[in-house]
Amino acid sequence: MGTFKIEGGHQLKGKIQPQGAKNEALQILCAVLLTPELVTINNIPDIVDVNKLISLLKKLGVKVEKLAKGSYTFKADNVDLDYLESDQFKIDGRGLRGSIMIVGPLLARFGRGYIPKPGGDKIGRRRLDTHFEGLIKLGAKFGYSKEEQFYGVEAKRLKGTYMLLEEASVTGTANILMAAVLAEGQTTIYNAACEPYLQQLCKMLNRMGAKISGVGSNMLIVDGVDSLGGTEHRMLPDMIEIGSWIGLAAMTKSELTITNVSWNDLGVIPATFRKLGITVERRGDDIHIPAHTDGYEIQSFIDGSILTISDAPWPGFTPDLLSIILVVATQARGSVLIHQKMFESRLFFVDKLIDMGAKIILCDPHRATVIGHDYKSTLKATTMTSPDIRAGVSLLIAALSAKGTSTIQNIEQIDRGYENIDERLRAIGAKIERID
Structure with a gap:
């Protein structure tokens, strides 16, 4: 079983090309x-x-x-x-x-x-x-x-x-x-x-x-x-990977450019991240994320009630990115309700984030409320296991933003969906090592 060793707390910088979908x-x-x-x-x-x-x-x-x-x-x-x-x-x-x-x-x-x-x-x-x-x-x-x-x-x-x-x-x-x-x-x-x-x-x-x-x-x-x-x-570029890199940039306060994203095929993905207060700039067919050194603030609904982000069939928000949204919300200003409608076990990975210091209330198998830290309290490094592809990458993003050195086991789950992810992250400055 493979393991990632991640030294968190470093800003990243550069360009990253999404893989095929x-x-x-x-x-x-x-x-x-x-x-x-x-x-x-x-x-x-x-x-x-x-x-x-x-x-x-x-x-x-x-x-x-x-x-x-x-x-x-x-x-x-x-x-x-x-x-x-x-x-x-x-x-x-x-x-x-x-x-x-x-x-x-x-x-x-x-x-x-x-x-x-x-x-x-x-x-x-x-x-x-x-x-x-x-x-x-x-x-x-x-x-x-x-x-x-x-x-x-x-x-x-x-x-x-x-x-x-x-x-x-x-x-x-x-x-x-x-x-x-x-x-x-x-x-x-x-x-x-x-x-x-x-x-x-x-x-x-x-x-x-x-x-x-x-x-x-x-x-x-x-x-x-x-x-x-x-x-x-x-093949089109992978929209789930594109969303993952948007979340990574925000969590690590990094300036990243995601190249050749096929903007017209992203649907509501950019707008959903903007609801969390993340700046998502379109530059031709690239996405530019500036360094969010002052953090990012979650929007409310028009009547002032707490924002809810849920999955739905296309053109709704893809369920594969809800775990990324959840992790990104842990360091935002404000609160958000994440509603995972399609799969009843996909939010169970939040116990790992709670161990890292995140403020999350798991309401039931389908819903979790996240109270953002606004970077006033960083996540803390820990040892964890990847339960599936998307949760695994979410935990990896959390580890890259956390203080200290984390390990993620069962990284074969991450490899199922992300091509040479450790090499590509090292190319933009991440401190990540693969241990077999």
Whole structure:
């Protein structure tokens, strides 16, 4: 198990380039299974979760070639369907939540798709119902082995239909969409997720020959086609990483520039950080954060009541950044209520922050009230363990702002979502060391 040793309390300075988007990569990589032709993908992040999925594709028989850093070609012209029923697949598929999205493409192209119950973050229940209910409506026959926790869907040919999704699940929408593009007839997906990464998937599929309209809305209309061809695609920068660096700059009173952020795809993220009193400047396609030497003050609602920041499906605020917002609020002037609606275990990491001296009241599994210190009392160094990707980075940001030397264990969780994070932070002045 790896550990970060962090000497906190230092100001950082410089430029940092966000990696390619993790959540987009997991969708886009699964889409290569839809065609036997060559697909080139650029700006792929070099992180554990993405590398696991690339390895899984290789074991499925997909030909993978690395062209340069972040650039790969994929050719799924000889897929090994027998691997899907092997004991090894039952092990490999469990190691990654995003592996669920191979089911839709496999079902659409080959008539069957299987997956063991996927793993991932320990942040509460993450149901697969939306995925399979959508595939069943397209005509798939569903099977589940409770003993092995193994899911399967089969169909000779999927048929288009109308469906209203119970929840605007991003991965669920992606899975259903990738199945529908090769279905017979027209499919309407209402209450579809419309995140920029889902829009990216739609644009890529359309370049491959799919017929998808309504891109960017919550109603996707898909006219099925007989086959798809190859294409080239480039990932967006990772909005979660961008938000993480905004929070890091504020907490460490640092002047940072985050380059090439694709401003038009950030939605309410800049405005949400501004509600905490953080100056977020747009310079071309960069974000500039000046050093907040005088601190930052949380806004109130118009009637003077305490600010509440909560997560919501796009274009609402992404749940992946609520833990960053919570940490940043610990040194603000004022108070804020953080409401994590989607996952009931994601706020449990606040006990580590309380140990560091933060003033946080955990109201229930979904809500926490933060009373900011206004830098009058800095966080204190401690030893902690990363419970999941986003909480891990939040604790890392807290440690970089704290007085003294902290250690964070189980950093493999952070590596799942952030590329070479220690090297990149050292480049802007952070005192961080990786210990195996």
